[in-house]
Amino acid sequence: MRLLAVSVFLATLLASALGTVDTFIVSEAPIAKANLLANIGPSGSKSQGAKAGVVIASPSTTNPNYLYTWTRDSSLVFKLLIDQYTNGVDTSLRGQIDNFVAAEAVLQQVSNPSGSVSSGGLGEPKFNIDETAFTGAWGRPQRDGPALRSTALITYANWLIKNGNTSYAQNTIWPIIKLDLDYVAGNWNQSTFDLWEEVSSSSFFTTAVQHASLRAGSALATTLGQTSVVSNYNTQAANLLCFLQSYWNPGGGYITANTGGGRSGKDANTVLTSIHTFDASAGCDVTTFQPCSDKALANLLVYVNSFRSVYSINSGLGTNVAAATGRYPEDSYQGGNPWYLTTLAVAEQLYDALIVWNKQGNLTVTATSQPFFSLFQSGIATGTFTSTSTTFTSLTSAIKTYADGFVNVVAQYTPSNGGLAEQYSRSTGAPLSAVDLTWSYASALSAFAARDGFVPASWGAAGLTLPSSCQSNSGGGGGGSSGATVAVTFNVQATTVFGENIYITGSVSALQNWSPDNSIILSAANYPTWSATINLPASTTIQYKYIRKFNGAVTWESDPNMQITTPASGTFTESDTWR
Ligand SMILES: *[C@@H]1O[C@H](CO)[C@@H](O)[C@H](O)[C@H]1NC(C)=O
Ligand SMILES: *[C@@H]1O[C@H](CO)[C@@H](O)[C@H](O)[C@H]1NC(C)=O
Ligand SMILES: *[C@@H]1O[C@H](CO)[C@@H](O)[C@H](O)[C@H]1NC(C)=O
Numbered sequence: 001m002r003l004l005a006v007s008v009f010l011a012t013l014l015a016s017a018l019g020t021v022d023t024f025i026v027s028e029a030p031i032a033k034a035n036l037l038a039n040i041g042p043s044g045s046k047s048q049g050a051k052a053g054v055v056i057a058s059p060s061t062t063n064p065n066y067l068y069t070w071t072r073d074s075s076l077v078f079k080l081l082i083d084q085y086t087n088g089v090d091t092s093l094r095g096q097i098d099n100f101v102a103a104e105a106v107l108q109q110v111s112n113p114s115g116s117v118s119s120g121g122l123g124e125p126k127f128n129i130d131e132t133a134f135t136g137a138w139g140r141p142q143r144d145g146p147a148l149r150s151t152a153l154i155t156y157a158n159w160l161i162k163n164g165n166t167s168y169a170q171n172t173i174w175p176i177i178k179l180d181l182d183y184v185a186g187n188w189n190q191s192t193f194d195l196w197e198e199v200s201s202s203s204f205f206t207t208a209v210q211h212a213s214l215r216a217g218s219a220l221a222t223t224l225g226q227t228s229v230v231s232n233y234n235t236q237a238a239n240l241l242c243f244l245q246s247y248w249n250p251g252g253g254y255i256t257a258n259t260g261g262g263r264s265g266k267d268a269n270t271v272l273t274s275i276h277t278f279d280a281s282a283g284c285d286v287t288t289f290q291p292c293s294d295k296a297l298a299n300l301l302v303y304v305n306s307f308r309s310v311y312s313i314n315s316g317l318g319t320n321v322a323a324a325t326g327r328y329p330e331d332s333y334q335g336g337n338p339w340y341l342t343t344l345a346v347a348e349q350l351y352d353a354l355i356v357w358n359k360q361g362n363l364t365v366t367a368t369s370q371p372f373f374s375l376f377q378s379g380i381a382t383g384t385f386t387s388t389s390t391t392f393t394s395l396t397s398a399i400k401t402y403a404d405g406f407v408n409v410v411a412q413y414t415p416s417n418g419g420l421a422e423q424y425s426r427s428t429g430a431p432l433s434a435v436d437l438t439w440s441y442a443s444a445l446s447a448f449a450a451r452d453g454f455v456p457a458s459w460g461a462a463g464l465t466l467p468s469s470c471q472s473n474s475g476g477g478g479g480g481s482s483g484a485t486v487a488v489t490f491n492v493q494a495t496t497v498f499g500e501n502i503y504i505t506g507s508v509s510a511l512q513n514w515s516p517d518n519s520i521i522l523s524a525a526n527y528p529t530w531s532a533t534i535n536l537p538a539s540t541t542i543q544y545k546y547i548r549k550f551n552g553a554v555t556w557e558s559d560p561n562m563q564i565t566t567p568a569s570g571t572f573t574e575s576d577t578w579r
Helices: 002-037 071-086 091-108 145-162 166-187 204-223 227-247 268-276 294-305 340-360 370-374 390-412 438-451 509-514
Strands: 362-365 383-386 485-493 501-506 523-526 529-537 541-550 553-556 562-565 571-577
Touching (some): 002 390, 071 145, 166 204, 166 227, 268 294, 268 340, 340 362, 390 438, 509 529, 529 541, 562 571
Antiparallel strands (some): 485 529, 501 541, 523 529, 541 553
8 A cells, every 4th residue: 555655656756757848848938938028128018118129137126236238148138039030930029129130239339438339339248228328337348249249130131131131131230240240350359258247358158159250240241242351250260269279178178168267167158158159060060169069068067067066956966967057166146056047058058969969860979078978878988879879879868868957957946937037046946136037038948949959040160170370369450459559539520310320441451441341430429529549550641531321322521531640659639520
C-alpha cells in the first residue's frame, strides 16, 4: 500500500517533470510578449511618458530606477521583434518597428555628456524616455550600443530590400546605420564600459558585436551601392576579428570577459556574445565563437560551474544538472543574484548548438571541448561523431535535457503571474531588483524560439579568415588620434526642413577628402546653428564645404570652397553661414 503510493507519487513527479518546459513555455511565451510590448511607447501600458518607439528598461522607478531607455537593451529587444516580423511570426509589428527607427534617428542627434552626433555622442548608453539627454554621472561611453542598433536595423533593411522597398532602406534606414557603423569603425579600438556598465577597458561582448555589425553593414552597403564605406568597414572588421581572439584564456579554458576589472573574467558577457552573434551558416566556427565551437562550449561549462558554490539555491545539484547563473560570480549589485536573462542565455546557446549539429549531421569533440562533453559521457574520446552514431544521439539528447534544465530553473523561480524581474534571490529564488525587465522578456522569447529551431539571418560569419597580425586603429574617426592636431569647431547657421541634415567635407582625410558619402554630420543641438568638433592637422590650410542631405538627395554649398588655416596648437572655432 505504502509502496504503491510512493511509486504513484514518483510517476506523477516524473510526468510533470517531463512536461515542465513545454508547459512553462505555453504559458510564459504570451505573457512575456505582452509584458515586453507594455514597455514600449507611446501606448505600452507600463511605459507612460515614453515617446513612440522608445523602450523603457523596466517600469521600476526606485531601487533601482530603470525608467530610462538604453541603446543596448532597446536594440536587443527590437532585434527580437524585427526577427519575429521578418520571419512572419508576428506581422502586426511593422508600426512598432517604424516607430523604433524614427525614435533612434532622433536619439542619435541628441547631444549628451558623451558628445554630439559628430563627436562621440553615439556612445552614450542611456537617455530619458522623452528623448532628452540623461546628464547625470554614468559609466560612459558604452560602445556596444551603435553596433547592436545597426545590427537590428540592418536586419530590417535587408528584409525591406527583399520585399521591394529599397527606397525606405536607402533613404531612411541607411543614414542611421551609417552613422552607427562609422562610429564603430572609428572608435572600436578605444576603451569602453562593458555591458554591465561597471568596467572600463576592452570587452569581449562589445568587440564581438562590433565585428558582426561591420560585416553585416559592409554587405548591406554593397547591396545599396554605398561602396565608399565598404573597404574601411572590411578593414576594421578584420582588425576586430583579430583582436577578438585575444580574449581566449587557454590555461583556464574560458573567454575572459573584459581586459580590466580585477575579477576572474568568467562572465555571462561571453554567453550573451555567443547567442547574439549566432550565425548558423558558419557552423561551429571558432574564430567567431559560434555557440557550438569548442571554445564557446568549454567557456559555457566554466561559466556555469562558477555559480555552483556561490548561490545556495544551487547546492546539492549534480555537476551535469542545470543551475541558476548570474552575471559573474563576484557580482554584488543588488546582492549579487542570478539573473533570468543570463540563465536563459545558457539554454539558448545550447539550443543554437543543437540546431547546427542536427543540420550538419555531425558533432566534433576536441581536446578543448572534451571537459564539456564529458558531463554527458564520461571518458568521451575526441573525434567527430555522425548523426547515425549512438554517441551523437545520446549526446544531443543529454544536451537537450541539460539545456531544458536552465529553462526549468527559470520556470521554478518565476512567480505565478509570469512576471520576469531582473534577478531572483541566490538563497530563496524569489524575484528581486527591477520588475518587468524588458530584456528578461526578450531573452525568454529568443530562448524559446531557439528551442523551436529558429535560425536568425546570417551576418556573414562564414568563411572569414584571420589576418596574420592584429592592427590597431589609431587613426580613429571619433578623435583621439596622436600627432599635431587641433580640435576645430565648425558652426554653421542653416535652416533646414524636418529630416534634413547638414554635413561637412573637405580637402584632408579628417574631413573625408571631399566625399559626400562619408561627409561628417553636424549636430543640431543648438539649431539653427549646426556644429561639429573635428581634429584637424595643425598649421595647415584646409578647404571645405557644407552639404545638405535630405531623402537621399545631396546639395552642396555654392562656390567657392571655404578655407581655414589651423593654428599650431590649442583649439579653433570657425563660424559660418550656409551659402
Ligand atoms: C516602405 O516601408 C515604409 C516603412 O514601413 C512604409 O511607410 C512605406 O509605405 C513602404 N513603401 C512601400 C512602397 O511599400
Ligand atoms: C587596439 O587594438 C590592438 C590590436 O588588436 C590591441 O592590442 C589593443 O588592446 C586595442 N586597444 C583597445 C582599447 O581596444
Ligand atoms: C561534418 O559535417 C559537415 C557539414 O555537413 C561536413 O562538411 C564535414 O565534412 C562533416 N565532418 C565529418 C568528419 O563527417
